[in-house]
Amino acid sequence: MALGRFVLKRALQGIVVVWGVVTVVFGLRFITPGSPINVIAPLDASAETKRAIAQELGLDEPLYVQYADYVVGLLQGDMGYSYISNTQASSQVFARLPATLELAVVATIVAIAISIPLGVLSATRRNEPADYGATLFSLGGISTPNFWLGIMLVLVFAVQLEVFKTSGRGPGFGGALATLLTSGSVDGLLTWLSYITLPAITLGTYFTALVTRLTRSGMLDELGQSYIKAVRAKGLPETLVRYKHALRNTLIPVITVLGLQLGTLIGGAVITEAVFDWPGLGTLVINSITARDWPILQGSLVVIGVGFVLINLAVDTLYAYVNPQVVHE
Amino acid sequence: MSGNHGNAIGRRRYLKAASAAALASTVAGCAGGDGGGGNDSESTDGGGGGNGTTAAGGTGTETQAAIENPETRGEFLQVANRALHDQAPWVYLNRQYSVYGVANRIEWEARRDERIDGRAIEPTGGGDTVTITQSQMDSGLDPQDHRETPTDNIVLQAYEGLLTRDAEGTITTELASDYERIEPGRVRFTIREGPTFHNGDPLTPEDVAFSVNRIVNDDVGGLVSPQSDQLAGVTGAQVVDGERAVDVMSDGINPIVFALFASYGDMMQKSWVQNNDGAYINTHMNGTGPFRLANYQEGVQVVYERAPDYWGEPASAAGLTIQAAGESSTRVNQLLGGEADLAVNVPPQDVNRVRNADSAAISPVPSTRVVFNAMRYDLEPFSSPEFRQAMNYAIDIESIVENVLSGFADATGQPTLEGFTGFNSNVEPYPQNVERAERLVEESGFAGEQLTLHTPVGRYLKDVEIAQAVANQIDQLGNVSCEVRQREFSALAGEVTTGNIEDKPPFYLLGWGNATFDASQTIIPLVTSDGELTSYGSDRVDSLLQEAQSLPGNQESG
DSSP, X not given: OHHHHHHHHHHHHHHHHHHHHHHHHHHHHHHSSSOHHHHHSOTTOOHHHHHHHHHHHTTTSOHHHHXXXXXXXXXXXXXXXXXXXXXXXXXXXXXXXXXXXXXXXXXXXXXXXXXXXXXXXXXXXXXXXXXXXXXXXXXXXXXXXXXXXXXXXXXXXXXXXXXXXSSOOTTHHHHHHHHHHHHXXXXXXXXXXXXHHHHHHHHHHHHHHHHHXXXXXXXXXXXXXXXXXXXXXXXXXXXXXXXXXXXXXXXXXXXXXXXXXXXXXXXXXXHHHHHHTOXXXXXXXXXXXXXXXXXXXXXXXXXXXXXXXXXXXHHHHHHHHHXXXXXXX | OOOOSGGGGGGHHHHHHXXXXXXXXXXXXXXXXXXXXXXXXXXXXXXXXXXXXXXXXXOOSOOOSOOSSOOSHHHHHHHHHHHHHHHOSEEEEEEEEEEEEEETTEEOOOOTTSOOOGGGOEEOSSOOEEEEEESSOOSOSOTTSOOOHHHHHHHTTTOOBSEEEOTTOOEEESSEEEEEEEETTEEEEEEOSSOBOTTSOBOOHHHHHHHHHHHHOTTSTTOOOTTGGGXXXXXXXXXXXXXXXXXXXXXXXXXXXXXXXXXXXXXXXXHHHHHSOHHHHTTOOOOSSSEEEEEEETTTEEEEEEOTTOSSSOOSOSEEEEEEOSSHHHHHHXXXXXXOSEESOOOHHHHHHHHTOSSEEEEEEEEEEEEEEEEOTTSTTTTOHHHHHHHHHHOOHHHHHHHTSTTOEEEOSSSSOTTSBTOOTTOOOOOOOHHHHHHHHHHHTOTTEEEEEEEESSSSTTHHHHHHHHHHHHHTXXXXXXXXXXXXXXHHHHHHTSSOGGGSOSEEEEEEXXXXXXXXXXXXXXXXXXXTTOSOOOHHHHHHHHHHHTSOOSOOBO
């Protein structure tokens, strides 16, 4: 019951945050210079044309009416109509969401697959070459701007060596899986890998470095604890000491960071998506900013905000489940 | 501040009558010369005086054998361009280039109107498909519901107009086999036999009339088309009884009507439009063009296949894909990585990457866009022609073209671009002459002025850099100072497009594309008294344009 109340409380807080996000996103249009009408209308449009556009966009209504219309629309899944791309904003936003999720999940998987073994290796071989190598890698990973890394990877592995694709998403994981299931051919998966590998590495490098450092320091901390000495004294094999006891405890904060970082990856993939022209929310945000396509920009930001809140809620719930002390605090 | 705006007001009504929207018209192609050679003295073919306030005569840069008595429409426009050079309503800057990266796997010739006709691309590297990367995707596939070039490039692969242009901009026939002027406000298009829509139905005159009416009439075809002012002055179309022909009606003579149909007005099937809703029309294609739609991924890519029963010469490529990448480096990467055959808008900083590659080359072509600094003639110090000329003499435009734009631009000295109807080939760009500029500033009585040049950021190629170079060069004058104010484009556009000259900044950078290849469609909106975007007015220029718009064009049949 306590856990249920905890989750409910967090969910209510999340709703307040989402409302705040929606309000800020709505307000953005009014604090940035220039009118959306001037973006939609050609330079030589008449005043009548501009008035008609304002009317169609609802910009001739008082601000509170526009705000109420926007919030009510959002609750009904209506993010508005984009006159620049001649489509419902929601259809564009939700069409791009799978690509962003795919990239974020793959980047996270790559990060976990590399960072946790590397962190453990670094901690268990402290002050040895493997530790120095891992530390250097994590330092480099944290220090390297991902736009630069992405461009370098493209120049070397796509333009020069032509091993991977420079940009785009190709068939996507869904398409690749469908090819595998229908024809038994792995060509689709290979094509998908040729598209996603470089953006996933680019997006996941900072994350990998961060978790490597977190795992290393956590492992070192845990390996110095007295309970580790106790289990060693009991004669447990070192492998069990490290992986069953020390690593398990190390992973609790790591999981928290992983969850939060996944949210960051969804919202923070803008630069990586732009470099690789990955057709996700990040590219959509950039394009909509460039085109001053407000309905799509606002819709994208709301979805990113809601995604972040949901992931936080899931992580908090998981954390509370694993560590009940949190609930009582 | 001095106001000389009012005395031109009486001239205004005629321009609207002469060319209904006055913002998108004329006959294309020929530039025509006004004879003579030589230059570098005083203007005589229309330069100088009579701008309603202060005469500008006596300070023009070039003089040629003049057109003493203009008779043809082209001659009136040339004289207007001479006058506008001498009266200097703008600091004349550059003609923008379109710069493409082209893979060695294809052969293709760039067009001046920025359009990419997939039919003209020939794969030569063993493959039979072509991939084009442009900077943005379409805003829907309805060919009559957009205004921007990227969407044009996507829809024109499947849709066609009555007329079209060759790579140089000259009018040629397309779905019309013939065209002629019947009377001042009526022209006739004979509709070609043979074209079929991609659903197999033949093109009919009813489809043509419906398509024109859907663009110009809000109550036809369930669309308020943003292209109505691209067919400026056109009021409607009707099928000619008993003939495979359509008459198009205009307000007044509309001398540029054929030029408009060569650049705009894609034909759609009446029944297909009426039987489908807007969402369907924006995601499907049913044209008569050389390619038909194979797959559409909104915002990602459009894939075409060669139309099997195309009425004309079939496309060389069996398939065509158009995709987009907003980042120029990504477009270049796609080109060099073999994932695209043609990359649009390669900026100067990426040109050398393409040039140094073995697999691709740079293909620059002059575009139809002119970039300039407008000076509000109703405000001091720009009310003085001497001061405006001084600003032109202060600028080393050749240096800006070379150093800021890496040579991918042409210096200009008049509003009209070379190759357009009405271009005056005897007018040269102002040469930089700092001493003369300082002297003219002194003569104007506005020495010591501090100017602010408003510029959009990122709207035009190197816009901020151009503005900074201009301001710096003006600042080099001993008696004027200048600084740049960077503006968000929509904010600047909001001030420029109100239709009221008093809302505009005194001094601002702007670009203007004119796909009709006709001087009137730059001069009327931008530098006549009643222009929607005008910063200048002059009785002389107004009357020259009035005369020009009352005369037929020079390509009135074909």
